[in-house]
Amino acid sequence: MTSNAGGHQSDSSGVAAPRSTPSLWLRLLFLSSTTALAALAATSAVAAVMNGGVGVLSAALGGAIVMAFFAISLLIGHFVGRDNPSGAVGLFVASYFVKVVGFAVVLFVLGAPAWLHGRWFVIGAVVTVVSWQAAEIYGFSKARLQIYNDPAADKGGDDVHS
Numbered sequence: 001m002t003s004n005a006g007g008h009q010s011d012s013s014g015v016a017a018p019r020s021t022p023s024l025w026l027r028l029l030f031l032s033s034t035t036a037l038a039a040l041a042a043t044s045a046v047a048a049v050m051n052g053g054v055g056v057l058s059a060a061l062g063g064a065i066v067m068a069f070f071a072i073s074l075l076i077g078h079f080v081g082r083d084n085p086s087g088a089v090g091l092f093v094a095s096y097f098v099k100v101v102g103f104a105v106v107l108f109v110l111g112a113p114a115w116l117h118g119r120w121f122v123i124g125a126v127v128t129v130v131s132w133q134a135a136e137i138y139g140f141s142k143a144r145l146q147i148y149n150d151p152a153a154d155k156g157g158d159d160v161h162s
Contacts, residue, residue, distance in 0.1 A: 025078035028139040029071060035135035036067055036128045043127045047120045058117040059124030065106060066128040069099040 040063040047055030073095045081088035112118070 023078050023082060024139075024143050025074045025081060028136055028143075029074040029078070031139045032074070032132045032135040033067060033071065036063065036070075036132045039127050039131035040124060043124055047117075047123070051117055051120060054115055054117050055120040057115070058120035059127075061116070062121040062124030063128035065103065066125050067132065069103055070129075070132050072099060 040060065043059050043063070044056045047059045051058075073092055076091050076095050077088050080091050112121075
């Protein structure tokens with residue numbers, strides 16, 4: 001089994017060779033953000049028709065806040081996961097808490113601008129969450145992550161059982 005989580009692909013001899021492609025986490029960040037931007041652009045087009053510039057800005061602001069907070073997790077995976085893959089899981093949980101609290105701080109402490117159209121803000125945020133998560137799931141499903149150590153090659157001998 002091979003893993004490209006660290007940006008290296010094992011060849012047929014099992015030796016990992018560096019590649020020029022970015023890490024799994026950066027590829028997921030690129031895939032998720034481009035998918036979310038495309039979905040947000042479609043949402044903004046509908047918002048422009050229905051409510052003009054205010055709708056576009058509101059949807060864009062909702063989507064941008066979601067994208068900023070979601071990008072935190074993937075960047076943590078990139079910087080921590082390459083040196084300590086098992087420690088990255090704990091940091092993902094901690095980053096989830098930071099995202100929830102940070103989103104609440106942005107919404108409740110800073111307040112909403114007077115021009116904000118609440119419905120398009122929520123629609124932009126929800127469309128971004130759904131498209132980001134769908135792209136992330138797709139990206140993870142295509143990743144080849146090594147879960148177990150490869151078994152050592154049998155050399156034969158007295159300890160081999162038939």
